[in-house]
Amino acid sequence: MKHTFTILFLTINALAQSGAEKLLGEAQHKEEVQGDLNGAIAAYRRVISQAGTNRSLAARGKSQAPEHKTY
Numbered sequence: 923m924k925h926t927f928t929i930l931f932l933t934i935n936a937l938a939q940s941g942a943e944k945l946l947g948e949a950q951h952k953e954e955v956q957g958d959l960n961g962a963i964a965a966y967r968r969v970i971s972q973a974g975t976n977r978s979l980a981a982r983g984k985s986q987a988p989e990h991k992t993y
Contacts, residue, residue, distance in 0.1 A: 942972040959988045
């Protein structure tokens with residue numbers, strides 16, 4: 923039973939990370955291709971909130987958000 927719980931937890935964690943990574947790509951597309959900075963900021967914030975324990979992904983979302991850049 924303990925192993926089943928561990929496998930389930932790791933699977934859910936991996937799915938959540940892949941969703942957050944996909945969202946990061948969508949946020950970058952909004953910012954760089956569409957020029958939708960407000961939409962990109964909202965998407966980057968969702969990346970940060972969905973990154974979970976993946977601190978690297980959360981940091982990438984935070985550092986790439988247009989509100990933290992100077993143009």
